[in-house]
Amino acid sequence: MDEIIKATEAYVRQYMSHNDSSHDFSHITRVLRLAQNIAARETCLRPVSSRPYDTNIIALAALLHDVGDRKYIKSTDGDPATLVLNFLLSINAPPDLAHTVQEICTHVSYSSEIADPEKVRRMIEEIPELAVVQDADRLDALGAVGIGRCFHFAAVKEVKEGGKGMEDAVRHFGKKLVRLEGWMKTETGREMARIRTERLREYVGWWKEEVAGPLGRSN
Amino acid sequence: MDEIIKATEAYVRQYMSHNDSSHDFSHITRVLRLAQNIAARETCLRPVSSRPYDTNIIALAALLHDVGDRKYIKSTDGDPATLVLNFLLSINAPPDLAHTVQEICTHVSYSSEIADPEKVRRMIEEIPELAVVQDADRLDALGAVGIGRCFHFAAVKEVKEGGKGMEDAVRHFGKKLVRLEGWMKTETGREMARIRTERLREYVGWWKEEVAGPLGRSN
Numbered sequence: 001m002d003e004i005i006k007a008t009e010a011y012v013r014q015y016m017s018h019n020d021s022s023h024d025f026s027h028i029t030r031v032l033r034l035a036q037n038i039a040a041r042e043t044c045l046r047p048v049s050s051r052p053y054d055t056n057i058i059a060l061a062a063l064l065h066d067v068g069d070r071k072y073i074k075s076t077d078g079d080p081a082t083l084v085l086n087f088l089l090s091i092n093a094p095p096d097l098a099h100t101v102q103e104i105c106t107h108v109s110y111s112s113e114i115a116d117p118e119k120v121r122r123m124i125e126e127i128p129e130l131a132v133v134q135d136a137d138r139l140d141a142l143g144a145v146g147i148g149r150c151f152h153f154a155a156v157k158e159v160k161e162g163g164k165g166m167e168d169a170v171r172h173f174g175k176k177l178v179r180l181e182g183w184m185k186t187e188t189g190r191e192m193a194r195i196r197t198e199r200l201r202e203y204v205g206w207w208k209e210e211v212a213g214p215l216g217r218s219n
Numbered sequence: 220m221d222e223i224i225k226a227t228e229a230y231v232r233q234y235m236s237h238n239d240s241s242h243d244f245s246h247i248t249r250v251l252r253l254a255q256n257i258a259a260r261e262t263c264l265r266p267v268s269s270r271p272y273d274t275n276i277i278a279l280a281a282l283l284h285d286v287g288d289r290k291y292i293k294s295t296d297g298d299p300a301t302l303v304l305n306f307l308l309s310i311n312a313p314p315d316l317a318h319t320v321q322e323i324c325t326h327v328s329y330s331s332e333i334a335d336p337e338k339v340r341r342m343i344e345e346i347p348e349l350a351v352v353q354d355a356d357r358l359d360a361l362g363a364v365g366i367g368r369c370f371h372f373a374a375v376k377e378v379k380e381g382g383k384g385m386e387d388a389v390r391h392f393g394k395k396l397v398r399l400e401g402w403m404k405t406e407t408g409r410e411m412a413r414i415r416t417e418r419l420r421e422y423v424g425w426w427k428e429e430v431a432g433p434l435g436r437s438n
Contacts, residue, residue, distance in 0.1 A: 020374065020377060020378065020384065021374075021377060021383055021384045021385040021386070022374075022385070024383075026385075026386075030429075030430065143425055143429050144422055144423075144425035144426040144429055145426060145429045145430065147366070147370075147422075148370050148385050148388065148389070148426070149385065151366075151367050151370035151371055151374065152370055152371075152373075152374040152377075152384055152385050152388075153374075154371075155239065155240075155241075155370065155371040155372075155374030155375055155378075155384075156374055156377075156378055158239060158240060158371075158375075159239065159374075159375055159378045159379075160378075164240050164243075165239065165240045165371055165374075166240040166241070166245075166367050166368070166371050167240070167245075169367065169371075170367070196429070199425050203363055203366075203422070204363075206362055206363035206418050207363035207364060207367070210249075210362050210363055210364045210415070211249065211364065
């Protein structure tokens with residue numbers, strides 16, 4: 001299994017190398033570490049009767065979760081719905097594992113959950129590792145790192161498509177990012193999201209004060 | 220004078236319209252408001268013997284301070300050293316005023332001050348409005364707005380020149396931005412810079428914790 005994880009890491013590092021830094025390999029390594037930490041803590045919190053997390057599934061899904069992401073997909077990449085599956089089969093991963101990891105990657109995103117929350121809920125009953133990777137990915141959109149990623153992504157979009165990157169980013173904090181906390185699945189994820197969402201709110205408070213306040217400080 | 224300020228505002232709005240949002244017309248309006256607020260408060264704090272600030276000089280210099288900025292200059296813009304002067308003369312501003320505003324714009328930047336701090340010190344004795352506009356411009360590089368502008372600028376640079384935008388931005392907070400507080404010239408600017416630099420440090424603390432901490436929170 002070590003060989004499979006090593007080959008996956010090399011593949012993902014290469015796959016992400018053309019992305020801007022809001023969705024690069026550093027994002028992947030942060031999500032991997034977050035997912036592993038969440039799983040470790042949840043293992044202590046969950047009922048002893050729960051099926052233990054499969055740490056290989058968590059590692060592979062965290063590494064591969066942005067492979068096929070429609071924001072960055074290139075026409076030469078092939079079908080985004082089977083990119084992860086085909087890669088894992090190509091390195092001789094067990095087909096069951098490959099299918100499970102593909103399912104997690106397909107259902108990890110907020111937009112896919114918004115489109116069909118019930119489906120994601122059912123999927124998590126079947127594959128509890130999805131909850132862990134999903135929470136980890138969402139945590140990386142919150143807090144100081146989330147603020148930086150959002151500004152970065154909006155700036156890249158401004159360069160390529162026009163618009164007002166900075167204002168779009170700050171709007172996005174209030175419109176989408178502060179809601180993520182309510183969609184966390186694990187106890188650990190929820191706790192960490194609370195801290196990171198507070199940071200987001202504090203940051204937006206500073207922003208509003210600086211942009212509007214007569215002396216840019218509390219009155 | 221209202222006509223001159225109105226014409227200047229229209230010119231600057233057009234001039235900045237091709238810049239990315241880290242250095243757009245919103246930056247100019249924030250600096251203008253900051254400069255006017257600093258001047259109002261400094262007027263109460265400075266010795267009564269001081270020459271009063273010329274509010275027209277402050278308004279014009281705040282509006283024009285990025286005209287000729289070498290980061291965004293185009294080859295068709297003409298000589299950056301006289302762009303402000305020539306524009307003001309072209310709208311029939313008094314030559315003395317036009318020269319003073321050009322001097323402020325030439326000496327407003329941190330890099331120009333670092334290159335010859337003594338010259339800027341002497342210039343401020345002669346033109347105290349330089350201190351006000353300089354402080355206002357530097358305040359907009361600090362706090363939540365400064366964080367957003369720095370991420371945005373670094374992302375644009377990443378798209379155009381490569382590199383690692385987000386990491387470069389966070390490095391820039393610690394390397395340059397936290398030093399600005401020590402270069403503030405007015406009492407009011409220093410007080411506001413202290414608050415905004417604290418925000419910057421708090422943000423960097425969150426970032427480090429999220430990137431390195433085992434659970435992305437205080438241990």
